[in-house]
Amino acid sequence: MTTGAGGNSITGGTQGTVVQAGHIEHLVVRQAPPPADEVTVAPPWGLRGAPLRGRAELLARLRAASGTHVLYGLGGVGKTSLALAVADVLAADGAPVWWVAAQDAGRLAGGLRAVARRLGLSEDELAAGQTADLLWERLAGLPGPWLLVLDNADDLALLDGPGSLAAGTGWVRASAPLRGLVLVTTRDGEPAAWGTGPVLHPLGALPGAEGARVLADRVAAEAGPATDAELLAVRLGGLPLALDSAGRYLASVAERPAYFRTPGEPATYGAYLAALGAGDVTVDGDGTLARIWAMSLRLLRDRGHAHAEGLLRLLAGFADAPVPLRVFAPVRVDIPPGELWSCLQALDRLGLATLQTDGEPLVTLHPLVRDAFRGERERLSAALAEELESPQRLGPLWPLLVPHLLDGLGPDVPYSAWAGAVRAVRSLTARGLLQEAVEAATTVSQGTADALTEDDPLTMAARFTHGRALLHLARYGEALVVLHALVEDCCRLLPPDDLFLLQARNERALVLQQSGSNDLSQVEFTAVLESLLRLLGPDHEHTLITHHNVAMDLAILGRLDEALTELDVVLAAETRLLGPDHDDTLTTRENRACVLRDLGDTEAARSELRAVTEARRRRFGPEHPTTLSARFNLATVLAPDRARAELAAVLHARTRLLGPHHPITVATGEALARTLPE
Structure with missing residues (x-):
């Protein structure tokens, strides 16, 4: 430092602080900048391990791609592994590869400045405050191929850098014409945040x-x-x-x-x-998945979705199956509809849930996310119960609701949950899913017996559906035990002409009929019919069902003319009241045709059985139990070759659905054998 009359000057290197009082004519300080935080832009080759599975097609596309591409999806879905596989392939071909950790602003900026230095930018250029512009100019001028990976860029605000990601002025700029590939991995695939330039690739679960x-x-x-x-x-x-x-x-x-x-x-x-x-083992012993979910929820909160976690916990109360969004209407979630929808979209973009909007809108939670946030069953049971109050408007929703109605049952669930479960069992039986119906009915019957009183209507209804499911599956011995005990209890607890008691007696008599005890079933059906005629009249649905059963007993006992007369009466009433294609009407038409066949009127029987088979096929498909029954009976009035082909198809379906040793399967095989040439 020198001083003089004209002023002062300081030259050379110095450390610490220089304080000069008075007039300063000339001051030059040159000092090396402080060392920057150490960063690496080398790919994490040490993470390479087992083969990459299920991503071969996307890997091939990325290997040949240029420009900016974004891999987005749920944490743990393999975004980094795929990016590393792309890096491995390109590096093996001699392409330069740079890998920038983008979890926070320091590592992102430091890594990109390190890449800029590799591309020849000087310290003075980097210090000028235009690193992003200069970096992308250099990248645009590079011959290909090359690869720049920005890994774990979950906070898109960091990618704005000096400008805006969506506008193409941030750290990532998709609008630049590149001969190489910029590959970004992130949880956030919201298109509006990325702008129009990047190619977005959702990375889903492995099949x-x-x-x-x-x-x-x-x-x-x-x-x-x-x-x-x-x-x-x-x-x-x-x-x-x-x-x-x-x-x-x-x-x-x-x-x-x-x-x-x-x-x-x-x-x-x-x-x-x-x-x-x-619950004896967990896939998240070290809490890695829990941290992933927490990071995803924090990202949602940062993006303004304050209700996302509450919605996630609500969804986790459902079964591991698609949830119809319509059931949220009666749930008072205290979320405005627009925000509810945007939360669902945000969960979908992060891979926590899958939103399906084609047809009936559905949302499916990832099973491990569901495990982590399980809860809120009571609110959901109430919501589903409100949906069930108007079953006529559910229509195709029934198959979607059934797994949720049967999930999470236990002594602490509300009464409405048991009501929904009983209706779900009935739905399974009606849809012909008989094995599933029996399994569910067993659980629900035992559950209501434990949770409710023996005379509660739901307890009795659950036992009834259990016996009915067993009957439809032709497990007659078990069905008779269940229904006989139910009838005995109903006789003790209910008046003799109670409608539920009469239905239970009808169902027990049907088991007796199907298992060959027709003398007993005829007496019971006749007694029940007399009560129903007195209580409900001849045209009530319950009366007509029992009247039909009486007629079928007559047919089984060989009294075909009497059976045909009674079936004609039932069919006329059902056609008038229910229509020709109602389930009950079709059953009566099918059985009446079988009586005509047994009376020798093969042509009339064949015509009617064809019509019934086609009606059931249209409504239920070719392999519903009632359709298979109609196809079986139709085969009995066909020419031998056609009968053999149809019975073979029915046997194949019943073997697959019921097993080879089920009585119905065995009977079908015997019928087929009788058509074979000797």
Whole structure:
């Protein structure tokens, strides 16, 4: 430092602080800038491990792509793994690859400045405050191929940098003409935030077969058949992170001698799946998935979706099945409709849920997200119960509601949940899903018996639906036990002419009829019919059902002319009151045609059975139990070759639906055998 009469000057390097009082004529300070935070732009090759599954097509497209592409989806779905696979392929071809961590502003800016230095920008240029502009000018001038990855760019506000991501003036600029590839991985695939330039690629869950291959890649020893691995992969929602966790768990068990394993510790796919359902194991032992969900919810809150977590917890109370959005109408979620819809869209974009808007709007929660946020069953039961108050408007919603009505039943669920469950069992039976109906009916019947009183109408209704489901599945012995006990209890608790008691007696008599005890069933049907005629009159639906059953008893006993007379009376009333294609009318038409066949009027029987078969096929499809019944009866009046072909088709369907040893399947096989040439 020098001083003089004319002024002062300072030259050279210095450290600390220089304070000059008075007039300063000349001051020059040159000092090396402080060292920047250390960053790396090398790809994380150490994360390479098992083969990448289920992404071959997208990997090939990205390998040949240029411009800016965005991989978005649920945390743990494999975005980084796919980006690393792209980097691996391009690097092997000699292309330069830069990898920038984009979780926070410091690493993002530091990484992009490091890339800029690699591209020849000087420190003075970087210090001029136009790094983003200069970087993208250099990238646009590079010959291809090359790859720049911005990994984990979940906070899109960081990508705005000095300008705006959507406007093309931020750290990412899709409008630049590039010969190489910029690949961004993120949870957030909201198109408006990205602008019109980037190509957005949603990364979804792996299908079951590919998920099974991920498990097999990680399990060193044999852990069970591929079918079990696929079931486990589906239960894990096809999430690669969860598949990896489960596979490594099974591998760790397999590598230990048996005497070093905890009793009951799952060592196979099937055992792991069972333990997962029982809550004995978790795919999130280290809390990784919980942190992923928390980060996603924080991102939603930051984007202004304050109700997203509450909505997520509400959805998690439903079964692991698509939820019709219409059921949210009666749920008082205290979310304005517009915000509710935007929250659903946001959950969909982050991969936490899947929103389907084609046809009936549905939302499906990822199964592992559902596990993490399970709750709010009581509010949902109330919502579903309100929907069920107007069943005539549900129509095609029934199949969608059934799994939710049967989910989460227990002693603490509200009364409305049991009401919905009983109706769900009836729906399964009516739709011909007989195995599922019996399983559900058994659970609901036992559950209502434990949760409610024995004389509660729901307890009795559940027992009735149980017996009816068993009857439809031709498990006559079990059905008779259930319905006989129900009738005995109803006789003790209800008046003799109570309508429910009469229905239970009718159903018990139907079991007797179908199992061959026709003398007993005829007496019971006749007594029930007399009561119904007195209570409801001849044209009531319940009266007509029992009247039909009386006629069928006459037919089974060989009194065909009497049976035909009674069926004519029933059919005329049903056609007038219900229409020719109502389920009950079609049943009467089918059975009347069989009586005509047995009386020798084959032509009339064939014509009517064709009409009934076609009506049932139109309404229920070719393999509904009632359609198969009509097809079977139609085959009995066809020429031998055509009968043989139709019976073979019916046998194939019944074998698949009921099993080869079911009485109905066996009877179909015997009928087919009788058509074979000797």
